[in-house]
Amino acid sequence: AQTVTQSQPEMSVQEAETVTLSCTYDTSESDYYLFWYKQPPSRQMILVIRQEAYKQQNATENRFSVNFQKAAKSFSLKISDSQLGDAAMYFCAYRSGNTGNQFYFGTGTSLTVIP
């Protein structure tokens, strides 16, 4: 089974600064998708950004961008101009493009934004 690793249980960032959350994954597949989900205290899972593995260009959504390194199996999330509302748990997730539709999630990174 695929594994997703988030090695930073907790991170903090000053408001308006930039922070990068790390994620690595292990797979033998060439076709897959990667996601970052945000889980605020309400526990709702909110999609932040996604990346198709066949695309070389890094995905960007407003203040959120990724650094996708396919050879290194790395998928980090950069949050620019951090806002208080960005405080949440962030989960990295992997989905195969070939076999099934289940997501594999990392254990999460708790992000604190310091005013």
Place this chain on the structure above:
Amino acid sequence: NAGVMQNPRHLVRRRGQEARLRCSPMKGHSHVYWYRQLPEEGLKFMVYLQKENIIDESGMPKERFSAEFPKEGPSILRIQQVVRGDSAAYFCASSPLGQGAVVDEQFFGPGTRLTVL
């Protein structure tokens, strides 16, 4: 278009009782996924269902857990004879597309927090 609905949001059961968790997918979605989130952990896949069919239950415990998605009505995750270790948040997600699709985003419900006393 209402999002994925889950009820109840909080459920308390005593050991040995049954727990029934309901999930209504988004309108037009016929694929439902159940995930479990233990404290301090990420979500773990349990089961993937389409209407009237279980497609993948590789993440379901072999005993006491069952799931269904009938032709009419919500998907139900049923846990019989609950134990304290079943205490967790259970998330449902729905998707309009299925296996083999180019990309399908899974839309998550707010979760049901099960507490077993």
